[in-house]
Amino acid sequence: MDLLAQVLINGILLGGLYAIMALGLALVWGVLNIVNLAHGAFIMLGAYLAWHLYVYLGIDPFLGLPITAIVMFGVGYAVQRGILNLVVRAPMFNTLLITFGMEVVLTYLAQLAFSADFRTINPSYAGTNVALGPVVIPTVRLAAFGVAIALTVAMWLFLLRTKLGRAIRATAQNLVAARLYGVEPRHLYAMTFGIGIGLAGVAGGLYGTVSQINPYIGATLTAKCFAIAIIGGLDNPLGVIVGGLVLGIIESLAILYIGATFGDVASFGVLVLVLIIRPSGLLGRTA
């Protein structure tokens, strides 16, 4: 029983991390209709950024998150303005090709810049934990979970309550009407992509505190984020939390009950099931 409780907690905490990783991807996909295959590579860059801030400037990985977010926002804004805006109205296939290309280029540039060595962000509290009866909760994972939930809720409020958020949603729903109301789409697209990449940066910083970083982690992370976004649905940030939690818990349980090689099989099995039963995601509007 203790084991089951522990594994459930593991799954929930993992799910929080998954949610923050997928949040940016879902936003960009939902609003810009760009499936960003380079999303994992941006997470990787965020992780390296956080690593450098911690190792060279001694900035605590959690306190460094705003810096990572701002820098990565800038990167995202520039990428959308300079590259992706050119194809935003082209068929989906073009954006897939471009973002896939970006993933490859970023990965290999990262290897050139940082070598293939693996690194860890290892502050003094990284290995500490909180005991809750027989269940052990790793501090860093709990903190990462907290950040994930806070950012997702903030995202939700941002989209619903702020002017910029409304403009973003309006553009996603009806570009022509939004333009009539004075929305400048190129800037707005870049803002959206910037926010998405900023979130990827934050996810990277958190990922680096619980896992090792190397230039090649991106592709797997993109696949995970993709699954989470689909499971949760694209039109609601809270859906991403649900998607992340579902995936985290299912993977952890599958490893416990079926076998450790079945984590990914189980999560992608869920993805297929969701696609069959609720194609717009668990919290998505039914078609």
Next chain:
Amino acid sequence: MSNGKTKLACALLAATALALSSGMAMAKDIVLGASVQLTGPSANTGRYYKDAYEFAVNKINEAGGVKVGGEQVKLALKIYDNQSDVNLSVRQYTQLVSQDKVDFLLGPFASNFALADSAVSEKYQIPMVQGGGASDQIFSRKFKYIFGTLAPASNYFGSTVNMLKELDPAPKKVALLYADDAFDVSVAKGTRDLLKSAGLDTVMDEKYSSNASDFNSLLSQIKSNGAEAVLVAGHETEILNFVRQAKSLAVAPKMYSFTVGVPSEDFRKALGKDADYAFGMTAWLPSADNKDKWFGDAAQFAEAYKAKYGYEPDYHAASGVADVEAFAQAIEDAGGTDKAKVRDALAKLSLDSLYGKIAFAENGQIDLPQTVIQVQEGKVAAVYGAKGFVEKPKYPMPAWDKR
């Protein structure tokens, strides 16, 4: 082109040039060809092989080269980057033999690569000496042209299991975890039998996906089934996550041991103090006892290597050097570069090297005993060898909050 794009293009060009620049062959040189992981997820270990091959070839050339029929002939290298892709590496080996017409083949890193690539050497009947693949599968196919300088995977944990029986208090419950690739499956298969014949109780025997990054569920199981010794056969990135997550979940068995990572400097750097108490194994330590014709001895080699490449060599690097040296000696013994004759010379080889004695068994694989090592205060200590304890192991491992 904007400035940013120019920079990007330059970086890409540099990357391509780097991958292609390894060694221009002179007309008369004896060319050794290989495809190695210089980029991609295995690049971190792949670099050992490229650096080791280069280092050995340069050293042998500095000494005049290889004696063939009274003449000194230089060695040359032709290395491709297989980008950590098995299919690409098979194509590159095919290109090495059919287009580039290299004389002999050195190996890639990792068993699944060696397993596939050795089929090329066998088909074209060109000897391949490889120090990157240890899986027993590579040598169980009665191939005549493949030679290996890593000890058999099935026996990687052999010395560790012997040590387990002599520890005080001896652990009784053992957990065995392994990744689902050719090498680690081979390790697990061998270890399972070793544990059984040692009378240990295997409470967990679990295969996990390569590149898994989350071990929380498995670690929770280890805690719950009370395994005292945990043996993990996997890759460095996984081991790194395993140790960090063990700490954050407060899972502290009496000991744990890993097939990879522990001997490498990178591992200890990435984990810092958390690397302490980890057991591992190596078939090679830079001991001055291993005399070598070209480098003097293993200790001198290790020093020169570190000075040149900026990181410590581990057994991967040493076995890579041994591959080149085996060819140099075999070519001299065969008196030329005839493929079949060099093959026969390799099969008969008995060479004292910095890596130990290189002599291949009937199946083409070397047999070297593994020394159990442990990270003690940030350094690797040899704790248990063929003759028993060398140095006192730090055992049992204390709880994470007590260290």
